[in-house]
Amino acid sequence: MFCEFFGAVMNENENQFALGSPSFYRRVWLAPLCLILVAGVHFVRVMTLDQTQWKGGGFGMFSTTDSRSARFLRAYLITDTGEIPVDIPSRLQKQETEFRAAPRKSQLEFLATELANLRWYSPNMRWRKIVAQHANQPADAVVDRKVLYPSKLQSLAIDEPLAGERWKIEATRGRHADRVDSAALPITAIRLEYWKYQYDSGENQLVAEKQFDVVRNVSEEL
Amino acid sequence: MSAKIWAKAIPQLARKLGDVNLMQVVPLLTVILLLTTAPNIWYLRTPLLVLCITGLAYQDMLKRTQFWYIVATLIGATIYLNWESSDNHKYLLCYWCLSLCAVFSLPTKIQEEAMHRTSRLLLGLCMAFAVAWKAGTFEYMNGGFFQYTLLLDSRFEYFARWFGGASAVMLADNRELRDLLVAGYLRDITVNNVQLGGYSAVAFLAQVTTWWTILIETAVAVLFLLPNNRWTAISRNSVLILFATTTYVFATVRGFGWMLMMLGLAQCSKKESGFRFSYIAVFLLIQLYMLPIQPLIERVGKSFSTPAPCCLEKDAPAQTPTATAPALEASGVVPTSLSVAG
Numbered sequence: 001m002f003c004e005f006f007g008a009v010m011n012e013n014e015n016q017f018a019l020g021s022p023s024f025y026r027r028v029w030l031a032p033l034c035l036i037l038v039a040g041v042h043f044v045r046v047m048t049l050d051q052t053q054w055k056g057g058g059f060g061m062f063s064t065t066d067s068r069s070a071r072f073l074r075a076y077l078i079t080d081t082g083e084i085p086v087d088i089p090s091r092l093q094k095q096e097t098e099f100r101a102a103p104r105k106s107q108l109e110f111l112a113t114e115l116a117n118l119r120w121y122s123p124n125m126r127w128r129k130i131v132a133q134h135a136n137q138p139a140d141a142v143v144d145r146k147v148l149y150p151s152k153l154q155s156l157a158i159d160e161p162l163a164g165e166r167w168k169i170e171a172t173r174g175r176h177a178d179r180v181d182s183a184a185l186p187i188t189a190i191r192l193e194y195w196k197y198q199y200d201s202g203e204n205q206l207v208a209e210k211q212f213d214v215v216r217n218v219s220e221e222l
Numbered sequence: 223m224s225a226k227i228w229a230k231a232i233p234q235l236a237r238k239l240g241d242v243n244l245m246q247v248v249p250l251l252t253v254i255l256l257l258t259t260a261p262n263i264w265y266l267r268t269p270l271l272v273l274c275i276t277g278l279a280y281q282d283m284l285k286r287t288q289f290w291y292i293v294a295t296l297i298g299a300t301i302y303l304n305w306e307s308s309d310n311h312k313y314l315l316c317y318w319c320l321s322l323c324a325v326f327s328l329p330t331k332i333q334e335e336a337m338h339r340t341s342r343l344l345l346g347l348c349m350a351f352a353v354a355w356k357a358g359t360f361e362y363m364n365g366g367f368f369q370y371t372l373l374l375d376s377r378f379e380y381f382a383r384w385f386g387g388a389s390a391v392m393l394a395d396n397r398e399l400r401d402l403l404v405a406g407y408l409r410d411i412t413v414n415n416v417q418l419g420g421y422s423a424v425a426f427l428a429q430v431t432t433w434w435t436i437l438i439e440t441a442v443a444v445l446f447l448l449p450n451n452r453w454t455a456i457s458r459n460s461v462l463i464l465f466a467t468t469t470y471v472f473a474t475v476r477g478f479g480w481m482l483m484m485l486g487l488a489q490c491s492k493k494e495s496g497f498r499f500s501y502i503a504v505f506l507l508i509q510l511y512m513l514p515i516q517p518l519i520e521r522v523g524k525s526f527s528t529p530a531p532c533c534l535e536k537d538a539p540a541q542t543p544t545a546t547a548p549a550l551e552a553s554g555v556v557p558t559s560l561s562v563a564g
Contacts, residue, residue, distance in 0.1 A: 019332045027324035028336050031317040032343040038313065039351050053355055055306055057313040059348050060355035062435075062473075063362045065370045068306075072404045085407045094306075101306035166408050197403060201366030204373075204421040208403055208414045 051102035065199045071100040072196075073111075077120055077169065078189040078215075084158075089118065089171045103194055105212060112192040112216040118171040119184055124159040126150075126183030150182045158185065189217045236499040244498075245334055248488045249284035249322060251505070253277050255315065255484065256293065259477050261300040270296045290323035310348075311478040317344055318485065338450075341488035345462070346446030353439045368428035368435075373418050374400055380516040381472040386427040388420040395419060438465050446489075459497040462486050463504055470508050479508040 017023050035057075042058030045051040053060030054067045073096060077084040088096045092114055099107045129150035134143070161167055172180055192215075197208040253274045260267050260274075273293060277283045297316040301308045321340040325333050356362045372382040373396050382388040399416040406413045442465055445458035462482065470479040487501040 017329050017332065019335060024328065024332065024336060027328055028339045028343070030324045031321040031340055032347055034320060035313070035317050035344060035347050039347075053359070055308065057301070057305075057308075057310060058355065059310050059351035060359075061310050061352070062371075063352070063355040063359045063367065065361060065367055069404075074407045085410065087405075087408060094304075098306040161409075164409055164411075167410075199361070199366060199370040201361065201364060201369050204369075204418050206400060206403055206416045206418065 045102060049102045049104065052100075055101045066196070068097065068100040070197050070199075071103060071194070073099070074193040074195060075115060076191045076193075077185060077187045078191060079186055080188065083191070084167055084169055084185070086120070086167065086169050086171070088115075099194075103211070105214070108192055108194055108212070108214045109216070112190050112214045115171070115192065116190045116216040116218045118173050119177040119180060120169055120171050120187055121180040121183040121185060122159050122168065123170055123180075123183070124168055126180055128159075129182050148179065187218045189215055191215045237495055241492075241495055242498065242502075244337065244488065244490070245285070246281070248337065248484065249290075250278075250281070251484050251487070252315075252318065252322065253284065255477075255480055256297075256319075259312070259315070261297075261304070263300060263303065266296055266300045266303075285326055287323050287327040290319050290326060294319035294323055309475075309477065311475070311481045314344065314348055314478075314481050314485075318481070338489045338491060341485040342446050342450070345482065345485045345489065346443050349439050349443035350447065353436060353443055356436055356439070362432065365425070365429045365432045368431045369421070369424055372424040372428055372431075373420050377474060378472055380520070382420075382424050382427070386420075386424040388423040392419045392423075435469075438468075455491070455494060459486065459490065459494060459500070463497070463500050466504050467507065470511050474511055476508055476512055479511075480505060483508065 038057040039059065042051070042056040042060070045056060046053055046058065046060070052067055052071070053064050073088055075086050075088055077086055088111075092111060095107070095111055095114070099111060130147060133150045134147055137143070159168060169185065170180075177184075191213060193213040194211045195208050196211055197206045199205075200207055256270065256274050260270055270293065273289070273296075277289060283289050294316055297312065297319060301312055301316060318341075321337070321344065325336045325340065328336050359367070361367050372378050372386060372388070373393065376393075376397065379390070379393055382393060383390060396418045399418065402411065403413050403416050438461065441461045442458070445454055445461055448454045448458075463486070466479055466482060466486075470476075483501050483505040487498055487505070490498045490501065
């Protein structure tokens with residue numbers, strides 16, 4: 001079928017492929033028609049799904065400030081004592097980028113669920129616990145792997161940053177989750193907010209506005 | 223004497239380069255472009271690289287329909303799986319590989335004519351869509367888009383500084399303010415509105431750039447979609463070369479620039495050997511633009527204009543945005559730069 005379509009059997013009837021014949025024009029127009037088709041789909045998606053003009057093959061780049069970088073997420077871990085802002089982990093970067101290119105609430109819900117399934121912990125707190133547990137040991141004592149898993153019961157305050165510093169909170173999952181169990185944060189829910197900024201050319205200002213948000217409770221098992 | 227030799231040699235070289243066999247050169251250039259812009263996904267990158275290297279080693283393969291069919295499928299799959307991050311020139315490259323697939327399925331004597339026509343259509347259509355989006359977007363037409371781009375896009379920094387007179391420190395501050403808006407919440411700073419600086423410096427330049435871009439892109443689109451004759455051939459080639467030489471010196475998007483130059487070369491007939499040479503030259507020029515020539519020009523300019531070296535030493539850190547931020551961070555005046563996903 002492939003050979004027939006592209007005329008690999010052209011030698012059988014060369015006239016069929018003469019200059020100006022339908023077969024000739026079919027081949028000339030094949031790629032341009034694909035371009036028109038994809039650009040049409042892109043146009044529909046921009047109009048209906050709020051997809052950015054920059055991505056999707058419609059050649060709308062350099063025409064609007066509403067690019068992916070003008071759409072962003074703010075994620076918060078909700079604990080009994082307050083909210084902790086966190087970055088989206090790199091493992092979810094593709095899903096996040098996809099969301100920013102064409103945002104849908106269902107996709108934000110998916111991202112929030114993924115974030116809720118991660119184990120969030122404070123690396124500093126983990127090491128403070130390791131050090132606290134090891135403090136009374138003599139220097140020549142043999143240390144085994146147990147030292148890396150300090151007691152969960154030992155309670156230490158969450159390492160809050162100084163004003164202006166970034167929160168040092170990381171996420172992990174799977175087999176690494178046990179490793180950080182002692183320093184896992186007591187999270188009750190995750191809130192994920194979708195924001196978009198617009199450029200006000202008259203005032204020369206960037207104005208950000210929240211579009212929608214999603215809250216996901218963290219399951220008890222975690 | 224030597225000037226006479228050069229005056230004779232350059233046109234001869236241009237004619238020789240212009241007389242190249244397009245059906246050999248264009249597929250070869252396409253493979254080079256594919257090698258430099260191969261996708262990052264290993265399961266698509268590896269077969270594509272193997273295919274391209276094999277194509278370079280056995281150049282007869284580059285005239286096979288099947289070769290271009292597989293290449294187009296691989297690039298198409300890459301775009302489909304990563305549409306959210308695929309740039310528009312990747313789509314154009316995919317269409318081009320599909321075109322080569324279709325062209326090489328024709329009898330040899332009409333392959334070149336088919337290549338001329340299909341590349342002309344691709345070029346005209348991509349520019350027509352680009353113009354349509356610009357014309358249909360209010361913030362583009364009122365100059366707002368370029369105002370924003372000149373104030374915040376680091377790729378246009380030298381353009382805004384040299385032609386608009388915007389200060390490097392102000393542009394760096396604008397970018398940091400934008401980062402604060404997007405990622406400031408990670409430091410417990412919730413900012414929803416930031417005032418940018420440098421409006422007066424770039425306002426006029428933004429208007430000029432807006433209208434220049436729309437005019438030249440419209441000219442390219444119309445001239446490439448008009449029926450082929452001697453007048454349209456000369457004008458479309460001249461306009462496309464002017465577009466590439468002026469645009470890509472500041473907008474360093476090598477992939478798109480190369481793609482346009484390759485399509486430009488592919489649609490040149492045998493009579494247009496001068497333009498063929500020009501397209502190859504601009505193809506190389508775009509690569510040259512990728513070198514850090516702008517800081518170099520600025521440094522050379524400064525060394526001529528600043529008389530006392532002590533003053534240059536004192537001024538330099540304040541005028542270089544990349545030097546300013548780390549210097550402030552190191553001194554503890556501002557916190558470590560906020561990072562924003564692109």
